[in-house]
Amino acid sequence: MKNNLLSEKLIYTGESQTPTHLHLCTYNANEMQEVSGADFHEISSSLNSERINWLQVHGMKNTETVREICEHFEINFLVLQDILNANHPTKIEEHDNYIVLILKLFYPAPKKNEEDLDELEQQQVCIILGTNYVLTFLEKETDFFDDVSTALRNDVLKIRGRQSDYLLSVLLNSVIGNYTSMVSDIDDALEDLEEELLTISDGNDIGVQIQSLRRQYMLMKKSILPLKEQYIKLLRGESTLMHKVNRAFFNDVNDHLQFVLQTIEICRETLSSLVDLYISNNDLRMNDIMKRLTIVSTIFIPLTFLVGVWGMNFKVMPELDWRYGYCFAWGLMAVIGIIVYAFFRKKRWY
Numbered sequence: 001m002k003n004n005l006l007s008e009k010l011i012y013t014g015e016s017q018t019p020t021h022l023h024l025c026t027y028n029a030n031e032m033q034e035v036s037g038a039d040f041h042e043i044s045s046s047l048n049s050e051r052i053n054w055l056q057v058h059g060m061k062n063t064e065t066v067r068e069i070c071e072h073f074e075i076n077f078l079v080l081q082d083i084l085n086a087n088h089p090t091k092i093e094e095h096d097n098y099i100v101l102i103l104k105l106f107y108p109a110p111k112k113n114e115e116d117l118d119e120l121e122q123q124q125v126c127i128i129l130g131t132n133y134v135l136t137f138l139e140k141e142t143d144f145f146d147d148v149s150t151a152l153r154n155d156v157l158k159i160r161g162r163q164s165d166y167l168l169s170v171l172l173n174s175v176i177g178n179y180t181s182m183v184s185d186i187d188d189a190l191e192d193l194e195e196e197l198l199t200i201s202d203g204n205d206i207g208v209q210i211q212s213l214r215r216q217y218m219l220m221k222k223s224i225l226p227l228k229e230q231y232i233k234l235l236r237g238e239s240t241l242m243h244k245v246n247r248a249f250f251n252d253v254n255d256h257l258q259f260v261l262q263t264i265e266i267c268r269e270t271l272s273s274l275v276d277l278y279i280s281n282n283d284l285r286m287n288d289i290m291k292r293l294t295i296v297s298t299i300f301i302p303l304t305f306l307v308g309v310w311g312m313n314f315k316v317m318p319e320l321d322w323r324y325g326y327c328f329a330w331g332l333m334a335v336i337g338i339i340v341y342a343f344f345r346k347k348r349w350y
Contacts, residue, residue: 014086016139018059025054029161040068053133092230101127104223106182117212166323169249176256185261190270303333
């Protein structure tokens with residue numbers, strides 16, 4: 001990894017090829033205006049310092065456009081680099097004039113065929129809160145925040161009459177809702193696997209499914225768990241951007257976050273118990289196989305002994321010249337085998 005303090009060159013580290021395009025929504029209690037464009041100069045004239053400005057940026061491919069936006073809102077260079085770093089850890093950071101939140105969104109990965117296991121994809125979302133603006137940077141084209149845009153158009157719960165930090169709480173609630181949905185799906189899948197394991201089924205793919213769910217769990221845990229400590233900065237911070245009147249909404253988001261964290265902890269315990277149960281079931285199946293093999297071996301031990309005796313090359317073995325010796329030998333071996341099998345059944349060893 002290069003030292004980003006020694007270079008002014010901006011590089012987007014993600015894989016998304018979504019062309020950079022912008023959507024600006026400016027509003028106050030009485031009206032709302034929306035403008036879209038591929039270049040910041042196309043929409044900059046629509047920015048209004050007397051209103052709340054919500055600028056959505058989709059696609060990080062055009063780093064110069066991202067630079068122009070950050071320079072206009074006086075976002076420092078290190079934050080700009082963090083926005084373009086698609087693998088940046090989750091964080092919440094307070095600055096003098098704005099607050100930066102770097103989060104992850106999760107989506108089910110598309111399957112190439114029906115046999116593929118469920119996997120998760122993630123994309124980074126960066127939210128910057130200022131006095132009268134909110135900036136959201138998304139790597140891909142997505143309708144994730146369309147519900148928020150619709151709420152602004154319809155002025156749901158008088159959302160247009162509130163400060164910018166209220167809009168932040170709504171956006172955060174959407175992100176936490178994404179976490180809740182994904183973690184709940186993993187939790188449900190783990191419960192289904194647990195039921196399947198308790199039936200001691202012979203499915204060979206259960207171990208693979210456990211590993212797939214474990215990968216999904218670890219991906220989400222890596223992104224969500226840091227919020228446990230980071231979110232406290234919003235609740236207990238002294239920033240003037242966070243208004244007391246909107247504190248209750250951030251507390252509500254925190255309640256949802258705590259639910260997600262509790263579910264993640266439950267998933268961890270369930271995964272651990274599933275691994276133990278899977279190993280235990282494998283041991284039980286192996287013991288059952290060994291028991292069957294042992295019984296078969298035990299039945300044939302006396303038969304092998306008889307065959308070994310009659311296979312010796314002694315000249316004087318009267319039964320070898322007996323007319324009914326062959327039938328007698330087969331009958332004796334059959335009786336011994338039945339007696340041994342019946343003994344095992346009576347003892348319930350088989």
